[in-house]
Amino acid sequence: MDMERPLTRDLVLIGGGHTHALVLRMWGMDPLAGARVTLINPGPTSPYTGMLPGYVAGHYTREQLDIDLVRLARFAGARIVFDKAAGIDAAGKLVHLEGRAPIRYDIASLDIGVTADLPSLAGFAEHAHSVKPLGPFAGAWQDFLERPAPRAACVVIGGGVAGAEIALAMAHRLQAAGRAGVTVTLLEAGTEILPAAGKRTRRILASALSRYGVRVVTGVNVSRISEGAVELADGQTFASDFAVSTAGARAYPWLASTGLALTQGFVDVGKDLRTSTDPDIFAVGDCAHLTHAPRPKAGVFAVREAPALFHNLKAALSGQSLRGYAPQSDYLKLISAGEKSAVAEKHSVTLSGRWLWSLKDRIDSDFMARLSNLPAMTPAPAPAVRALDDEAVGREEMLCGGCGSKVGRDVLAEALAGRRPAMRADTLAGVGDDAAVLQSGGRLQVISTDHLRAFTQDPYLLAQIAAVHALGDVWAMGAAPQAALLSITLPRMSERMQAATLSEIVAAVSRVLGEAGADLVGGHTSVGEELSVGLTVTGLLDRPAIGLAGARPGDALVLTKPIGTGVILAAEMRGLARGSDVVSALSSMQRPLAAASRLLAPTAHAMTDVTGFGLAGHLMNILEASGVVARLSLADVPVLHGAESLSAQRVRSSIWQANARLGARVSRPASALGDLLYDPQTAGGLLAAVPAANVPALLAEFHTAGEPIFLIGEILEGAPRINAD
Template sequence: MMSSPVQLSRDLVLIGGGHAHALVLRMWGMRPLPGVRLTLINPGPTAPYSGMLPGHIAGHYARDELDIDLVRLARFAGARLIMAPAEAIDPVARTVSVQGRGEIGYDVASIDVGIHAEMPGIAGFGAHGIGAKPLDIYADRWAMFLSEAEAGRVPPEVAVIGGGVAGCELALAMAHALRTRVGAARVSVIEAGPRLTGRTRAAERHLRRAMAGLDVAARTGSGVARVTAEAVVLADGSEVPSRFTVGAAGAFAHGWLAGCDLPLTEDGFVRVRDSLQVEGYDDLFAVGDCAHLGGSPRPKAGVFAVRSGPVLYANLRAVLSGGRVRAFRPQKDYLKLISLGGKGAVAEKWGHAVAGRVLWRWKDRIDRKFMDRFRELPAMATGVAPRVVALGAVPQRPLCGGCGAKVGPGTLAAALADVTRPGRVDVLSGPGDDAAVMRVGGAVQVVTTDHLRGFTEDFGLMARIAAVHALGDVWAMGAAPQGALLSVTLPRMDAAMQARSLAEILREAGAVLNAAGAEIVGGHTTMGSEMTIGLTLTGLVEGAPLTVGGARPGDVLILTRPIGSGTVLAAEMQGKARGADVAAVLAEMARPQGDAAKVLRAARALTDVTGFGLAGHLMAICRASGVAAELDVAAVPVYAGALDLAEAGHRSTIWEENAARAPVPGATGARGLLLHDPQTAGGLLAAVDEAGAGAMLEALQAAGHRAAAIGRIVAGVPGISVLR
């Protein structure tokens, strides 16, 4: 977690992961401003680089090569990443409304959300067309269409509405890909004007020559009336066959900006001064295609966003620290390198144009150099290891968050062995199960507590996961959640930031707890060196609580969610995990399992898989039940990316103790390693009667859980073996 050398006093929020913001994050990681908490709000874990989009569409670049990994970049910058779309900005209250997350406050903010190319004015486009922007949505839809065409399920017919540079470039790229993968292509560019637009006559000649070589038809002077599933219908009634229709006729501002109290152009773009500050607001900036630079208007092109990055970084620091801002002076013209489908390109500037394969190689080098700035993040200086240390002291790798930071199972068991129990008759259980069981009047109540060291700078997401994690103990006992005490340690920050942070934490934890039937009834707050969130929960049980001690030979073992989260999060701390994999793990961890617990209420033994790993918690069932287990290692679901990361040597800090406490002879390779991986908000592990296992598994999967039957209980000395 981020540790600031001074008290945090200002919130800087970047809205959108556009090119300028990506550059700001990189520069911030190399030179942060002490006292600032940096937040990035973006719909997903990656942001596509527009310069490589045509090459990707043509098949020259893989999908991953197109994306800036915002998870890695945020970790490098010490920023929290909130992966949800912004829906509104209130520049007076200084808040950003985020889908599913409520309001995020700021002291200074910047908008870089790009544009879209959807065409609501054309009938049928919404149902049968796709805008060229947002780039990631278009790229994913194109990959699906290309696969369908390659399989022969749809004809390779494509139409692009808009004859500008982007439209022609994408038409050429799609024609090249279809000819390469399918063997045939029928691609058309439809332009309402009398000629192709956005370039000089010299550049247009090169483009038309390339279009002729790939049989891309140019239909100029052709207005579009509507779009159907099989064609684009023109204003004169004629039809252009198309099973994949792309909108590239202009740049459109995101509609949600119009609902904000912001100064906008008639087209909905945010008006900014030459300092990149929004007109009328010194604490709000806007850059990239969503902004309109009134004093020096420029076309919507990525080159200007890239050039504005250093100025934006400097001006954000200036406003946050009381300095002076400087002006952004965009160049009047810029070099345009336009892909021609295959590995050729045309270069145009100052009215001159040349084309050739060497120009594509030049463009490729420029694009790869830009992306390398985010793939090869500089190694920042760390503390120097002391030359003299105490006897027994050894260098330590960074401590993991979540359950990866727990005390090892052997150490904990030894400590608990010395706990004195006076023998109260209303305390029905001792240490060892998921929660304590007590009798309160005529009711049976379970009580549990869990505290997690932060593993994400997104305090709201951390609160949701902490709540799901703590609820796991109550659900595993077959209890209905009741009351919650919330304990929060915040990093040192001023009162305003404390209020914002606590509001996020209480809102998100409360949403999870309330949905589970529990209420926050109190708690404790303090400040420290890093974020910690803990909950103490009570639950009520009707009948006998479920325990780890009821498994019988012949029972089937069911696990409700994958393992490997500890490995993925440990690798993410080092900037080694894919952002998409991290996002998937966090989303699953934040998903409640109350519905799964109801399905498993008839289990004979039930627990949740947390810090001691799948093997450790299965061993707890075996010891308490006096049985053994046979594990089908290949059947255990695993999070995406976890196997490769485990194979590469990534481990949580508690892994060694987990492996020593619950060995699984015969479990080898990466899957064997992950059996001891600590899980935070892990799955429920149940031993169920074989007769009902199939129905339970079907119900869990129908509810959307990645549940699997992973082995069976057998007679024998408590232990785990591999099912042969």
């Protein structure tokens, strides 16, 4: 993102459909200065429609099926918000979300797809699945395949092309896996299946269905779906362990409340893909109705719309002329036939065979390659002459955000070595522990401060994690959060964007503080080169503070969150991390430590939160303060999914090298897992030394509370060092 120019316009892409995915790629190649891009999508990936039947049949893995929106967003310099849109306030230019504060837009674009669910059908929500949206269906199918069962009875509702494809794919997958009792039933309300297909196409697919033993039942209406059965209006019942609807495309109901002009629930758009009602809102893909050239719901149109949408979004944001989109009158339909064979239809010509599967596979694979093999952007040339750098080794890594951008533990210790002792009698503990402890009237109060350099383009998410991260010091002392001051640095942007961004940050911080029982009581704002969020927090104690000193030989070491956030965030900056792993790390960072602190505080001899110095660095703080040794069981140290494999690729956060200087006092295997001991954490878990006798009861209490806890080692006698095996 070009920070020399202020941000002045917000572009919000609602939905991670195929058109928006391609627009993100194009934006990364040719961004518009001054525009901030936001993508809203429920998850980190978007399955590709063309490969879904192949995935169901077992020809593709889930990773091959999914478009990684996190990598695309990073490439485009966009923020990605993991949530579902719930409404649009066109007058206020706000997108309302299900789980967080609204997001303001100047220009918005809808690409949310459709659904094939049957909300009025009794039992559908509890016992069946919709083929669209694709992500939940793909996940449900995988869960079904992994479930041990004496039979495999599947029912597909809807005998169109999609229904026939899915039925054939299911039959192929189950029969190839040798599943016992395989039955696949295809139900169609009309008098014949595949009503939109040509006669030859219909004949070929009907033959394939017969060959796979798929039972085809036409002229029927489903009346109820119960556990293990699909019931018809005429009284027939079909066994069903997995039921799915492919019966048509239905628009999402919330679109009806937007005030946009709709046709059968789909958003009306003109030639320029702008909605008929509001020139600042565009719509593409299956959720849109092309008023100038109505077309069936097909992925090919979504793909072809991308160049026009990209051009028109930039034009609308910059005051330039828009251009029209003219869809083709017909398109090549490639229909999977269970095995690696396909049927092709265009202009009333139908062909079939294995060679057509190869053609379809090549087309689909080429499309996915465009969205996964992103071009490397050329970095700015290095200066011809620069000052000498005696510490150049290890500085090759990109400067990370979060706690990966902290100064090293030894640098900080050296800077604080000459500090003067506390002068005030009511300062009971100061520099050196997680938080200062003050005497305030008849109570003990703790105070600490922390801030994060942005590692995400999403201010709301960054603020949530910054609040959890700052409160970690309070929770680590066993205190109850009391109040906080908020410090924000915003990048240069227009005043209305400042207001919207500050609103998101304050809403996120207030939410975290409110759940923790604390108040936001003020703060400070400034403008700088990049976004950062920090908090000064206070807490109250009803018992003596839990510090770093106090660990005793015989204590057990427990940890309440997995490690690996540093390597995952560093990899995400480089476009190397899988989106699902990034979301897992972000979810871990957002989880507060209030319940864990409450359960650990009564018995912990020493406690700290694991942040920038990594597990090894923060454990060493306890060992040095307590004069003891730690033995770690590496196999028992919890690690976020994807972190170990990234560590094996030598991905490092920028503070890793400084953290690893502890190596002389850390005995560990030379392995990717061992390297993660130095990985800096953001909003990490609590690390506590607790009496070994209390561990069984403690584990039970955590389990009852639904909180994770991991027994990772023990405290021994000796000079401070870490032995990890």
